[in-house]
Amino acid sequence: MIFEEEEMDDKDEYFRQLYALNDSSDEEEDTNNAREILKQSSRPPSSSFSVSSHSFSARRSQPSKTLGNISAIHRTTSAPASSTSVVRETPLLTRKSSKLRYDISTPEMNQTFSASTPPTLSSIPAPAPQRSVSTSELDTGPKLNMVPSAGINAMLSKPDERKKRKRKETPVILVPERERIFAGKTIFFIPPNDKHSVREARITNAMKYGATWTKKWTPDITHIIVDKEYKFEQIMGMLKPLMKTDSIPQNIILVNDKYTVDCIRDKILVDETQSRYIIRRDVPVTEEQEIRQPAEPRKALRIQRRKSKKDQDTPDDHTQRSEASTQSQHPQDQPDSSPGVWLPTTNAEPPVIVESPRERSPMLDVALGEGSELDTAIAEIMRFGDLPLDDDDDEEERPSSSEGNTDPDHDGSSEEDLRPRRRTKKRKKFQKQGDANSAAYVCMTGGTGITDETNPNRHTIQILEKMSKYYGRMSDTWRELSYRKACGTLRKQGVWICTFDQAFELPFIGERIATKIEEIAITGHLRRLDNAELEPEDHLLKLFLGIYNVGPVEASKFIRAGYKTLDDLRTKARLTKCQQIGLDHYDDFATRIPRDQMTALGEIVKAMAKPIDPDVNPIIGGSYRRGAKDSGDIDFIFTKPGTTHAHDLHYFLSSLVSRLTSTGFLTCALATPSHRRDDDSGSKWHGACVLPGNPIWRRIDFLLVPESEIGAALIYFTGDDIFNRSMRLLASRKNMRLNQRGLYKDLMRGPGRLKLNEGELVEGSDEKRIFEILGVPWKKPENRICH
DNA sequence: CAGTAG
DNA sequence: GGGCCTTACTG
DNA sequence: GCCC
Numbered sequence: 001m002i003f004e005e006e007e008m009d010d011k012d013e014y015f016r017q018l019y020a021l022n023d024s025s026d027e028e029e030d031t032n033n034a035r036e037i038l039k040q041s042s043r044p045p046s047s048s049f050s051v052s053s054h055s056f057s058a059r060r061s062q063p064s065k066t067l068g069n070i071s072a073i074h075r076t077t078s079a080p081a082s083s084t085s086v087v088r089e090t091p092l093l094t095r096k097s098s099k100l101r102y103d104i105s106t107p108e109m110n111q112t113f114s115a116s117t118p119p120t121l122s123s124i125p126a127p128a129p130q131r132s133v134s135t136s137e138l139d140t141g142p143k144l145n146m147v148p149s150a151g152i153n154a155m156l157s158k159p160d161e162r163k164k165r166k167r168k169e170t171p172v173i174l175v176p177e178r179e180r181i182f183a184g185k186t187i188f189f190i191p192p193n194d195k196h197s198v199r200e201a202r203i204t205n206a207m208k209y210g211a212t213w214t215k216k217w218t219p220d221i222t223h224i225i226v227d228k229e230y231k232f233e234q235i236m237g238m239l240k241p242l243m244k245t246d247s248i249p250q251n252i253i254l255v256n257d258k259y260t261v262d263c264i265r266d267k268i269l270v271d272e273t274q275s276r277y278i279i280r281r282d283v284p285v286t287e288e289q290e291i292r293q294p295a296e297p298r299k300a301l302r303i304q305r306r307k308s309k310k311d312q313d314t315p316d317d318h319t320q321r322s323e324a325s326t327q328s329q330h331p332q333d334q335p336d337s338s339p340g341v342w343l344p345t346t347n348a349e350p351p352v353i354v355e356s357p358r359e360r361s362p363m364l365d366v367a368l369g370e371g372s373e374l375d376t377a378i379a380e381i382m383r384f385g386d387l388p389l390d391d392d393d394d395e396e397e398r399p400s401s402s403e404g405n406t407d408p409d410h411d412g413s414s415e416e417d418l419r420p421r422r423r424t425k426k427r428k429k430f431q432k433q434g435d436a437n438s439a440a441y442v443c444m445t446g447g448t449g450i451t452d453e454t455n456p457n458r459h460t461i462q463i464l465e466k467m468s469k470y471y472g473r474m475s476d477t478w479r480e481l482s483y484r485k486a487c488g489t490l491r492k493q494g495v496w497i498c499t500f501d502q503a504f505e506l507p508f509i510g511e512r513i514a515t516k517i518e519e520i521a522i523t524g525h526l527r528r529l530d531n532a533e534l535e536p537e538d539h540l541l542k543l544f545l546g547i548y549n550v551g552p553v554e555a556s557k558f559i560r561a562g563y564k565t566l567d568d569l570r571t572k573a574r575l576t577k578c579q580q581i582g583l584d585h586y587d588d589f590a591t592r593i594p595r596d597q598m599t600a601l602g603e604i605v606k607a608m609a610k611p612i613d614p615d616v617n618p619i620i621g622g623s624y625r626r627g628a629k630d631s632g633d634i635d636f637i638f639t640k641p642g643t644t645h646a647h648d649l650h651y652f653l654s655s656l657v658s659r660l661t662s663t664g665f666l667t668c669a670l671a672t673p674s675h676r677r678d679d680d681s682g683s684k685w686h687g688a689c690v691l692p693g694n695p696i697w698r699r700i701d702f703l704l705v706p707e708s709e710i711g712a713a714l715i716y717f718t719g720d721d722i723f724n725r726s727m728r729l730l731a732s733r734k735n736m737r738l739n740q741r742g743l744y745k746d747l748m749r750g751p752g753r754l755k756l757n758e759g760e761l762v763e764g765s766d767e768k769r770i771f772e773i774l775g776v777p778w779k780k781p782e783n784r785i786c787h
Numbered sequence: 788c789a790g791t792a793g
Numbered sequence: 794g795g796g797c798c799t800t801a802c803t804g
Numbered sequence: 805g806c807c808c
Contacts, residue, residue, distance in 0.1 A: 471805085476805090477797085478796090478797065478805065478806085479805050479806095480805090481797065481805080481806085482797090482805035482806050482807095483805070485805090485806075486805080486806085507806090507807095508805090508806060508807085509805095509806085510805065510806050510807085512805060512806090513805070513806085548791095548792090549790090549791060549792080549803085550791085551790060551791050551792085552790090552791095553789080553790060553791090554790075554791085576803075576804070577803095578791095578803080622793090633793095635793085671791095671792080671801085671802055671803075672802090673801095673802085682801095682802095683801090684793085684801070684802085686792085686793090686802090701793080703793095716793080716799090716800095717793080719793085721793075721798085724793090724798070724799085725797080725798045725799085726798085727798085728798040728799065729796095729797075729798065731798090732798080732799095737798095737799085738798085738799085739798085739799055739800060740793090740799080740800070740801095741800090752795090752796080753796080753798095755799095
């Protein structure tokens with residue numbers, strides 16, 4: 001499988017070509033594709049909600065930090081396995097190892113990659129690239145075809161420009177032609193991506209042995225290889241929309257993930273009808289039974305938990321109920337119409353797992369360390385798969401796993417295995433010190449810089465965000481908050497979260513949201529939301545809430561008053577001045593500001609500020625500082641060296657406002673420091689502005705910040721608000737207080753965190769110091785996106 | 788004070 | 794069972 | 805809704 005010495009020169013180019021192929025099938029595409037599949041499933045397989053990956057929870061619930069799990073890796077690496085000694089799984093191990101910078105025992109591979117593997121951080125997508133994914137792109141998505149040797153030879157003859165492309169994938173090295181057992185075979189993997197390290201290895205291996213890997217449904221598919229956690233019904237739910245038939249064509253071999261491994265081991269296309277390759281069916285359960293068919297005792301607790309609380313909801317219990325009812329579908333609803341053809345033995349018992357040591361279990365654990373470690377860790381996990389592939393044999397590895405613990409918490413390791421599931425895990429994993437559990441503070445982990453465009457969970461996030469907004473409209477503050485936090489968690493995941501178990505393990509995702517995540521992953525949408533947005537009042541609420549200075553209370557009043565349109569409000573409703581403006585420019589304020597316009601607005605203000613006081617330093621905060629590609633409004637922070645009070649800058653603000661107003665840049669004032677309290681509190685100015693040549697009014701905020709408070713102010717006005725709130729909560733748990741002016745210590749709080757004194761100012765001017773003092777790993781603005 | 792916004 | 798950020802401004 |  002390794003090239004001869006004389007071929008080495010060409011190898012780089014060969015790799016380059018392969019990389020090109022791999023790259024083109026990167027991230028967004030395959031996850032998108034995967035989702036497309038699910039999305040097209042008009043009706044989720046009834047069993048879908050009972051599918052869970054036990055293996056996953058099993059592995060995930062182990063407290064060890066996989067990234068630090070050296071021993072496990074080595075063990076696997078050095079244990080060639082009895083039954084699987086065949087295939088060289090080295091690519092996987094090598095890949096992991098190189099990423100993790102562990103030395104491993106595969107010299108030739110090492111030499112190939114250790115030097116060229118880019119630093120982990122470089123694999124984080126740039127914050128702002130706007131890579132839009134079009135469906136056409138998907139449809140025409142390149143297909144990896146490693147088969148034609150002529151093409152390969154052609155590739156091999158271009159040794160130049162080898163450095164142009166960054167290597168990010170393990171190259172596929174074809175075995176000698178006669179050994180290519182999969183030559184001419186086109187394989188469709190489920191899930192149709194290589195985001196999971198083990199699946200990736202499987203795909204790579206298959207390609208090494210001549211397979212063509214396709215991510216989209218094509219007529220020439222010969223094999224479908226399914227990850228073992230998928231049940232038959234679930235697969236059919238995914239495939240039917242693709243195939244446009246109710247059954248899998250007879251010429252297609254559908255088998256589980258053992259198949260390719262065995263084929264490669266035996267160097268032959270093994271008999272696919274063996275029971276060990278059969279995709280399991282869901283064991284039918286009665287309605288009364290737990291939806292998630294417990295297959296392991298470990299699950300018992302969760303089941304109990306799921307059953308337990310049937311809510312004390314007030315605002316939306318009707319929908320809650322409907323939601324619950326829709327969930328209890330019966331697996332047997334699912335028509336057994338599914339084809340028997342490809343299933344050699346219908347309803348065969350799940351094959352006994354014979355295999356033992358396979359590829360090492362993927363490192364799915366979100367090792368959320370702290371400090372710079374965090375980003376590295378996140379970068380690491382981003383490469384790994386989205387689904388558990390291993391189970392069964394994971395258990396044994398556990399003890400050793402817990403030793404290679406890179407996590408900051410060294411305490412309480414005793415309880416880990418006793419504590420069932422995530423209680424243990426979440427706490428262990430994120431806990432940092434006694435008083436402040438990091439899991440509760442998003443600010444500890446921040447964002448990853450994974451952009452919306454490339455995030456494998458972006459579709460889920462979109463829907464959950466809609467849920468959040470829906471609850472916001474319903475004035476259900478806390479559910480709104482919960483959903484936003486859950487979105488923040490998902491946003492940080494580099495892998496597609498598509499099962500309940502996966503989701504449930506994550507911070508801020510409880511059973512209810514986890515259930516929804518799975519539903520979204522499988523069906524592509526959320527019935528709860530579909531219903532919610534059908535509510536007639538919701539439409540109006542959404543409409544009225546779009547008005548600046550109209551919140552849930554006002555909007556509800558409008559609705560109760562019988563207003564149906566914005567025109568109704570214009571003509572009939574009594575509005576405040578600000579609301580009037582908000583209404584007049586309803587569409588304007590709803591329009592996002594592209595980043596280049598943000599910059600342009602910034603230049604105008606800066607140009608105006610300069611002559612007033614060249615020492616004043618204008619900073620654009622908000623989402624712009626976080627690197628957003630567009631923003632809802634523009635925030636300016638004005639600070640000046642030597643200042644200690646906002647008052648020191650009042651002259652500047654009034655001059656600036658007056659000048660900008662006279663040029664027509666500022667179009668109105670919405671909230672300005674009225675000196676009703678004549679302390680120097682008036683430090684902010686809200687209004688609207690226009691970019692010359694553009695009629696759209698934009699919301700603009702000015703904030704005066706003395707130099708002594710600039711650090712705290714930057715934090716505050718950079719946000720995002722979830723990040724801020726979490727940071728402040730963390731501060732308060734440490735008997736401190738964080739606001740836009742500074743970080744204060746020795747704060748006394750009474751019952752209900754009631755503030756008893758002001759506390760003593762510890763830091764206000766240095767943004768990083770505030771992070772430090774709070775024990776929060778420094779986050780660049782673009783990594784503070786938490787909602 | 789409630790409501791809204793940041 | 795209770796907390797869930799904190800401050801500023803408006804009317 | 806999640807977390808303690």
